[in-house]
Amino acid sequence: MAKEEQLGIKVKKSEEFSEWYNEVVIKAQLAEHSPIKGFMIIRPEGYSIWEKIQGFFDANIKKLGVRNAYFPLLIPESFFKKESEHAEGFSPELAWIEKKDEEEKLAIRPTSETIMYDAYSNWIRSWRDLPLRINQWCNILRWEVKQTKLFLRTREFLWQEGHCVYETEEECEKETLQYLDEYKRVAEELLAIPVIPGEKTKMERFAGAKRTYAIEALMPDGKALQMGTSHNLGQNFAKGFGIKFLGKDEKENTPWQNSWGISTRMIGALIMVHSDDKGLVLPPRVASTQAVIVPIFKKENKEEIIKKANEIKNKMKSFSAAIDDREGYSPGWKYNEWELKGIPLRIEIGPRDMEKGQVVIVRRDTSEKEFVREDQIEKKTRELLDKMQDSLFIKAKEFLEENTIEVKDWKEFVNEAKERKMIKTFFCGDSKCEEDIKEKTNGVTSRVIPFNQPSDLGKCVHCNKEAKHLVYFAKAY
Amino acid sequence: MAKEEQLGIKVKKSEEFSEWYNEVVIKAQLAEHSPIKGFMIIRPEGYSIWEKIQGFFDANIKKLGVRNAYFPLLIPESFFKKESEHAEGFSPELAWIEKKDEEEKLAIRPTSETIMYDAYSNWIRSWRDLPLRINQWCNILRWEVKQTKLFLRTREFLWQEGHCVYETEEECEKETLQYLDEYKRVAEELLAIPVIPGEKTKMERFAGAKRTYAIEALMPDGKALQMGTSHNLGQNFAKGFGIKFLGKDEKENTPWQNSWGISTRMIGALIMVHSDDKGLVLPPRVASTQAVIVPIFKKENKEEIIKKANEIKNKMKSFSAAIDDREGYSPGWKYNEWELKGIPLRIEIGPRDMEKGQVVIVRRDTSEKEFVREDQIEKKTRELLDKMQDSLFIKAKEFLEENTIEVKDWKEFVNEAKERKMIKTFFCGDSKCEEDIKEKTNGVTSRVIPFNQPSDLGKCVHCNKEAKHLVYFAKAY
Numbered sequence: 001m002a003k004e005e006q007l008g009i010k011v012k013k014s015e016e017f018s019e020w021y022n023e024v025v026i027k028a029q030l031a032e033h034s035p036i037k038g039f040m041i042i043r044p045e046g047y048s049i050w051e052k053i054q055g056f057f058d059a060n061i062k063k064l065g066v067r068n069a070y071f072p073l074l075i076p077e078s079f080f081k082k083e084s085e086h087a088e089g090f091s092p093e094l095a096w097i098e099k100k101d102e103e104e105k106l107a108i109r110p111t112s113e114t115i116m117y118d119a120y121s122n123w124i125r126s127w128r129d130l131p132l133r134i135n136q137w138c139n140i141l142r143w144e145v146k147q148t149k150l151f152l153r154t155r156e157f158l159w160q161e162g163h164c165v166y167e168t169e170e171e172c173e174k175e176t177l178q179y180l181d182e183y184k185r186v187a188e189e190l191l192a193i194p195v196i197p198g199e200k201t202k203m204e205r206f207a208g209a210k211r212t213y214a215i216e217a218l219m220p221d222g223k224a225l226q227m228g229t230s231h232n233l234g235q236n237f238a239k240g241f242g243i244k245f246l247g248k249d250e251k252e253n254t255p256w257q258n259s260w261g262i263s264t265r266m267i268g269a270l271i272m273v274h275s276d277d278k279g280l281v282l283p284p285r286v287a288s289t290q291a292v293i294v295p296i297f298k299k300e301n302k303e304e305i306i307k308k309a310n311e312i313k314n315k316m317k318s319f320s321a322a323i324d325d326r327e328g329y330s331p332g333w334k335y336n337e338w339e340l341k342g343i344p345l346r347i348e349i350g351p352r353d354m355e356k357g358q359v360v361i362v363r364r365d366t367s368e369k370e371f372v373r374e375d376q377i378e379k380k381t382r383e384l385l386d387k388m389q390d391s392l393f394i395k396a397k398e399f400l401e402e403n404t405i406e407v408k409d410w411k412e413f414v415n416e417a418k419e420r421k422m423i424k425t426f427f428c429g430d431s432k433c434e435e436d437i438k439e440k441t442n443g444v445t446s447r448v449i450p451f452n453q454p455s456d457l458g459k460c461v462h463c464n465k466e467a468k469h470l471v472y473f474a475k476a477y
Numbered sequence: 478m479a480k481e482e483q484l485g486i487k488v489k490k491s492e493e494f495s496e497w498y499n500e501v502v503i504k505a506q507l508a509e510h511s512p513i514k515g516f517m518i519i520r521p522e523g524y525s526i527w528e529k530i531q532g533f534f535d536a537n538i539k540k541l542g543v544r545n546a547y548f549p550l551l552i553p554e555s556f557f558k559k560e561s562e563h564a565e566g567f568s569p570e571l572a573w574i575e576k577k578d579e580e581e582k583l584a585i586r587p588t589s590e591t592i593m594y595d596a597y598s599n600w601i602r603s604w605r606d607l608p609l610r611i612n613q614w615c616n617i618l619r620w621e622v623k624q625t626k627l628f629l630r631t632r633e634f635l636w637q638e639g640h641c642v643y644e645t646e647e648e649c650e651k652e653t654l655q656y657l658d659e660y661k662r663v664a665e666e667l668l669a670i671p672v673i674p675g676e677k678t679k680m681e682r683f684a685g686a687k688r689t690y691a692i693e694a695l696m697p698d699g700k701a702l703q704m705g706t707s708h709n710l711g712q713n714f715a716k717g718f719g720i721k722f723l724g725k726d727e728k729e730n731t732p733w734q735n736s737w738g739i740s741t742r743m744i745g746a747l748i749m750v751h752s753d754d755k756g757l758v759l760p761p762r763v764a765s766t767q768a769v770i771v772p773i774f775k776k777e778n779k780e781e782i783i784k785k786a787n788e789i790k791n792k793m794k795s796f797s798a799a800i801d802d803r804e805g806y807s808p809g810w811k812y813n814e815w816e817l818k819g820i821p822l823r824i825e826i827g828p829r830d831m832e833k834g835q836v837v838i839v840r841r842d843t844s845e846k847e848f849v850r851e852d853q854i855e856k857k858t859r860e861l862l863d864k865m866q867d868s869l870f871i872k873a874k875e876f877l878e879e880n881t882i883e884v885k886d887w888k889e890f891v892n893e894a895k896e897r898k899m900i901k902t903f904f905c906g907d908s909k910c911e912e913d914i915k916e917k918t919n920g921v922t923s924r925v926i927p928f929n930q931p932s933d934l935g936k937c938v939h940c941n942k943e944a945k946h947l948v949y950f951a952k953a954y
Contacts (some may be wrong), residue, residue: 036549039549047544047545067521069521070527072511072633074513075513095575097585
């Protein structure tokens, strides 16, 4: 009994969101704090989610002609200075290596633009070498001083960074948006998290970029979370690193570049959006085990029930199932554990079910129970998995819609900001004005400028000057 | 013409092996030196080989119950001191981070035993938690001072490290050997490189291990290359890190551990063993493009020949094919380029072939040409790919056998050592004797003690004392 208590989540999602999140991450064994401040250990249950994200996204970008590569972990000091805004943006977060010899100072990569573009300047000679589309899956390090939050804010994290080079501005912009769209697919199709895609304001732009695009999601506590970014770098880095190519016009040209990334942070969003007071809830497409079969047995019928459970498992071809036939744990204890770990479906089979030629299938998200005839198990399981994936997305989508509010004046803005909502409003686009908004609202910032803009723009919600865009504002992770 | 010259390999494998290797790596665009001394950039053509190794091995270890995770890049100084031999073994190669605050000194991981086992000591409580089988794919850093050789010796490299914990010594030893066997499968089934599995002598053992096992391959220059290692760590680390479990006997027990790794070094072996004076030769199973279709066209028939080439490509389902329909390059230039890049098969289709309803298929390794009827292309290609995979292995196996020599006395040993062969001989097992051998032969060391030992052992080849084992000796990479 003591064991069972220890296992479960102790606080409610609706009451102590932040503590609830930590408990889910730790108790579902997704990740934990490392003894080194600011670092995390991603445990197998958490890492398997990352593998699903990798598998989905990697296959999609390969179809788009992207190829994977690997660049060094360490970056020489001089490289950071070749694009001034970039250097300034990252310098406080760099971790430097103690010098071993007379060579230059080296830092652990906070992102790889500089080391990759130095190589690109050697690789690219003619328009025939373009477009160049390269991606790398790796670890990066940014020496954050804020408090660690597992998956959401750690000094080291895992990510992918795509870095492409193009002949023309049009092609560059087109593909910058195409990768953003691929991120939207990861969020919505795989993780069942609806997102708002759009452009970032100048203040929120990536250091050195011409335009930054992002997808933003709304968390249950009303804070927004940036799930992925795609940057049109223009020609800034190409100029800094001397990347040039002989064009079809027989002249020397400067190419156009983009870079784009998603990280293990996505796992944090996944946990927050779907999980509940019983623990993790995994959308079926990211669950490495989609159904767990729990045989309910006593000593006298153990053998035949486990045999039946195995028969059922062996029939399941179109999804991944496991059997929990451990002894010394009650069925109830097992149910709690698998609920905590977020397995989408539980299939119970006991002696009475066996007699009737049926099983009980229980959905993790709704706790709905269903008696299913043995010959229908596979079909029904497939059906329930699909339904669960869809309904998690729909539920999250409804939450986003209900908590997005259009605001016309400053007073309303301030009130809604207190309520922690996604606020849609007119904004002048000025960075000074944005700073003021942030200060006056205890940290509310612009999230994205959505692509669909009304033809008629009113006045800026804060400064009352002519608005430039309709913008989403929220407090952000 | 100038271009073509630049493209090809300038030296012969049989004459200047080391320079030939560098040229193949650089010109086939597998990897290159980074501007930071000792580091390499793995380019897409090289990284795709790593992805094949990952895909093959990862699927196999998952079937054995291993799960992936991710541990921090940085390791605190105190962790290195918990297993004294281990600390001593790695301390010269550590890269330390400049201190940011009052916390402990941190080094970039040279391997992750220490940081993983510290976590294991919290995770493992009872026999129910065992076996624990965890693997991580990551980058590691060892500050080597020797000269860099792409894929073979660089300060940073990519690898996987598996770390398992067991209840019993028997289980630990059994699985230590099982992972070694999985490495043998990667080398032989995937990379077509025959290997000799066996145990390392004390001198060559991993820092902190009880027994180290390895697979060794013989390179064309007569030097041996260690392709993978699996260490039975005994209870050394468990004791150092306080890993304990409540056994079935209700008592506190110390578990048994192993660790095992392969790295991007395998790619170096792959290149050396199979490639030739024309460039890279890829065994079909590691080639991301297995066949390239080169349409031979003039302006007037371009459209219909490219159409035909696409028809052929679309029919190919059981392997990966690409079309090279670039303009401005002659067919001959294209042939050279694809040979340099190691694509297993070339499929030529010109106007006369089209009339006859055939294509020409050319094997990369033997340059054998074959006319194949259009309706036979897929079947024939499949057949040729399988044949090529097999024949590369057989060729390498013959080379290993021809260059392995049994030696009875010291004079013979010294002579054969000059010839750069794999020397099989009796050895006393003493580290001092091994040091002497190394010194007197300009660096020949024991490679492995093969598992099959003769019942009758003679005298040690060097010191003439009673031999302990039959041992393979060679100069090693």
